[in-house]
Amino acid sequence: MTTPAPRITPAPTCPPDQVGLCAKCHKPTHRYGFGGNPLCPVCREAVLAPQKPKKTMAA
């Protein structure tokens, strides 16, 4: 079996003791310490995406 690693991988520069579960998808991510975030990069993007501070000219 030579299947590649799953798509979920903590930041490579993240020490194991700073790994925690994503608050949203509960997958391992760099959660604690410097640069840590309760959300994994995927969820972070998902959360930030709709909040793009784009100026809407509409109404």
Ligand SMILES: [Zn+2]
């Ligand atoms: Zn997540």
